[in-house]
Amino acid sequence: MIGIPPCNPEKLNSNNPEAIHAGWLLDGTGAPARRNVRIRIDQGFIQSMRPADPPSGKDRSGVLDLTGHTVMPALIDSHVHLFLSGTGPPELRRRQLEAEFDAAIDWIRSHARACLQCGIAAVRDGGDRRALALRFRRNHEMGNAPLHIRAAGWAWHREGRYGRFIGRPVPEGSSLSGAIRADDSDADHIKIIQSGINSLRVFGRVGPAQFSLPEMREAVIAAAERGLDAMVHANGEAAVRMALKAGCRSLEHGYFMGEENLRRMAERKIFWVPTAGAMLAYTEAGALGGNEAEVSARTLEHQLGQMARAGELGVPIAVGTDAGSPGVEHGRALRRELDLLIQAGFSIEAAVCCASRNGARLLRLSTLGTLRPGKRASLIAVPGGVAALPGSLRAISLCIYDGVVWGSSVKDGGGEG
Ligand SMILES: [Zn+2]
Known part of the structure; x- marks a missing residue:
């Protein structure tokens, strides 16, 4: 429905570098949102965050395509x-x-x-x-x-x-x-x-x-x-x-x-x-x-x-x-x-x-708060661009906590059901 593959915790936890392609990125520091950033994650840690074109062709392999989404810290x-x-x-x-x-x-x-x-x-x-x-x-x-x-x-x-x-x-x-x-x-x-x-x-x-x-x-x-x-x-x-x-x-x-x-x-x-x-x-x-x-x-x-x-x-x-x-x-x-x-x-x-x-x-939780290389990956993704926030938090598409995928395509309303 929101066009991302179901998250696979094992994949993201493997020793092989994996990546997320963020259509928009908020790094949590208050800096302006960035467009099209490739976040590489290795063993639960952010290895790099670099500008990249949206994935296509061969480039797709191992990349979680969140081109239409905004990624930000948990x-x-x-x-x-x-x-x-x-x-x-x-x-x-x-x-x-x-x-x-x-x-x-x-x-x-x-x-x-x-x-x-x-x-x-x-x-x-x-x-x-x-x-x-x-x-x-x-x-x-x-x-x-x-x-x-x-x-x-x-x-x-x-x-x-x-x-x-x-x-x-x-x-x-x-x-x-x-x-x-x-x-x-x-x-x-x-x-x-x-x-x-x-x-x-x-x-x-x-x-x-x-x-x-x-x-x-x-x-x-x-x-x-x-x-x-x-x-x-x-x-x-x-x-x-x-x-x-x-x-x-x-x-x-x-x-x-x-x-x-x-x-x-x-x-x-x-x-x-x-x-x-x-x-x-x-x-x-x-x-x-x-x-x-x-x-x-x-x-x-x-x-x-x-x-x-x-x-x-x-x-x-x-x-x-x-x-x-x-x-x-x-x-x-x-x-x-x-x-x-x-x-x-x-x-x-x-x-x-x-x-x-x-x-x-x-x-005083130094592992949380911002997204940058070297930090533990604790991040979420929401559908749409930055302008869709904060309303888009109703439909969180991905949660990675402490380097582990916790859930994906979580729908609002699941709270206390
Ligand atoms: Zn109180």
Whole structure:
């Protein structure tokens, strides 16, 4: 139907050099798309990437002809909650919020699988109260499936404040940094909830910060002592300012953070994960009361404005969907987040870079993010030219993860079936 031969994993894994002919190539760095590039793959590694004419005649042998396709790095979702589905009946959400590991495992597996089907090779989990995603990662519950999972375990929040469903409160008598130091889990990063969520009733209203600047500073130091980065949830000027001054690695959401904070992030090269699709999902939710639909639409507009400004200032944006949030579906949500970056004025090259190179840098996954000779082949192909993106991600034609063909002609809709 899309005119490519079925992928043969053995062929691509053989010792013989094999090649892919890409009609268009996005290398993940944000550089302009290139036309007609021959990618040679040897033992799962990219050997060379050179301009070439589309294959014809004898030249076809051993070449996977993707002349009518765009090839790009496998994608990265820098903010998910694997324990929640995001969509489905309210009853499902209630069960997922209460589930113990054995009950949650199939859900988590299906969400992880949905990511792979949507071209996503790595996710960073922002936490769940029981640290289910971390345990899932630790137990290798995916078997050989090639999804890289970075998990926080649970998020830390202040007792009585926002964050109970994805986190644990700092124990009474302890400090945030003390709690981080006392935790001996094998978490991949530390998640801190530094503010509430912005109001859906009053435009621009955000709650106060949960932790003071000295508390945040100590917390980032405590995380660093464990060799871990801090992923900080914050909205509003004050809460975001403290997170940035404290030296967090990434700032999550950042609604209404303001110009000064954007400049600070650009200067210090702190990653921003705007999760605008979560707000888009609120604007689409049918059952909103009062003026919530209007407020969420204005909030989304405002966030898109901040994203546009971030692009001008050179803030490193990493694409994160907050999948698991109401209305935000694992895997497919990434396409919507790319759409929103484009709405905010990003080129497709720049948007893909946010979901590939920037994500790989944020997660410190050096094997992913860009396509260049010497790197492991982790790439996807979509039908059509660059202009067909991000919509063409609905019909991914090829996924190679960690040098191995994982699937081909994957159709959207296969996610959680
Ligand atoms: Zn989140």
